[in-house]
Amino acid sequence: MSGQHRSSAASDLEPFVAPRILLVRLGAIGDVVNALIVANGIRHHLPAATIGWAVHPLSKPLLEGHPAVDRIHVWKKGDGLRGFRGVVREVRDSSYDVALDLQRLQKSALLARFSGAPRVLGFDRGRAKEQSWLWTKERILSGHPREHMVLQYQRFLDLLGLPRAPLLRTLATDSESEAWAVRFVAEACGGAAPILLNIGASKPEKLWPEASFRALAPDLERDFPDVPVVVTGGPQDVQMGRALGQAVSKWHVLTGETSLRQLTALLSLSRGMVTGDTGAMHMAAALSVPTVAIFGPSDPLRTGPFGRGHVILQGGEPVALPASLSCLPPRVRCPMAATSPAQVSFQMRQSWLR
The missing domain is CATH 3.40.50.2000 (Glycogen Phosphorylase B;)
Structure with missing residues (x-):
């Protein structure tokens, strides 16, 4: 069988x-x-x-x-x-x-x-x-x-012989984490839903450069003047998070400070996320939080954010998930830096300011 x-x-x-x-x-x-x-x-x-x-x-x-x-x-x-x-x-x-x-x-x-x-x-x-x-x-x-x-x-x-049903990726949270997220958004963000910049990744080749994140600041200030920006990432991203916080004093830096439950709760209160190919990207997609996902060497058709409302950029170009596996575009591998801050900002405006 x-x-x-x-x-x-x-x-x-x-x-x-x-x-x-x-x-x-x-x-x-x-x-x-x-x-x-x-x-x-x-x-x-x-x-x-x-x-x-x-x-x-x-x-x-x-x-x-x-x-x-x-x-x-x-x-x-x-x-x-x-x-x-x-x-x-x-x-x-x-x-x-x-x-x-x-x-x-x-x-x-x-x-x-x-x-x-x-x-x-x-x-x-x-x-x-x-x-x-x-x-x-x-x-x-x-x-x-x-x-x-x-x-x-x-x-x-x-x-298993089970009938097809909607594909659900519900994430677990808890009341303590939810209360923390509500309190953080109220106190640090003035109650406004923030944009998250997730700077981490499990592999160095999946990291978008610090300078690229930093270069987003003027466009975020112009296009989303009243939207708070929160920098997230794991313990390995603390140094880069601090550098970004020093460069852009208005950004709130949480690298290395959130548990998975707290990140889940914060994502549920967020306006959107800019991220590389990382676990937080999939968490955002599971919660239907719009993402601008930056890809380099990995294949977004296979591991990109699943669902609607997301933009995938690879080599600076938008990647559309095909309707059929019979007409796949060629496999692309490129450096993360091949996607510029200007290209990310453009997609944020196109997707989040409609």
Whole structure:
């Protein structure tokens, strides 16, 4: 049955009154955000299901308290073989009926296979990495490698036999984080919805230069004179955030100061975000916050912000997500600096001042 999927949810899951389903998507933040469509889809169609998720600590806050996740299995990256054995024992004790490898790597596929679940689902051979397809028993239908990851994850719902439904990536938050965001916007932003400049990225080649962010200041002052600007990023971005704050004193700098829950709450109160290809971009897209997303070496067709209301720039040119995979534009790789501040400002005016 490799590479096959069935159209009837009843035929796939009829033996289980309340199936126990394990999702393995260990990281990174953006990948976990996009994979939430699988958990949300299962919860929508099978509200009595028990859904577990194996994840690395970095992305754990995205899943804590999430209405579509019942149990979290944390695999600490630095614990080596001992950590792997520990998380395997934990998932085996949970007696899952189905395990889904949503990461397509050897380590994620091995965890799904060793979970003890009778059904182990994974990526098709052409899109799997490290020959991880060898460890799975059922695989999603083959597809184009540049298909957006959200749509690739949707194929797991197809393989489970679940009817297609709206693709939901709801993010969890909490009352404390929401109160912090409301207080910050009231006190620092005068109650106005801010524009966020997210300066961080997981890889240096995905960083838009500090000088480019700084050069946005005159255009932001001209085009959005009454809109506060907040600089966000992770602990590794503190130095760059401080430099921007010193260069543009009106900007509020929060680099390294927000948790994922706080960033979720702040995004929900924001007017829009300028960002590179990073987890915060996918969080904004999941919350339907308009983004101007700057891409360089990575493929925006596959990992760009999913949904409407977003602008993608690569090499300074807008990138439109195609209606069909049969007419894809050529793959482009370029430096992040190939997109200029003027091009970003133009798209902000076009998209956010209508």
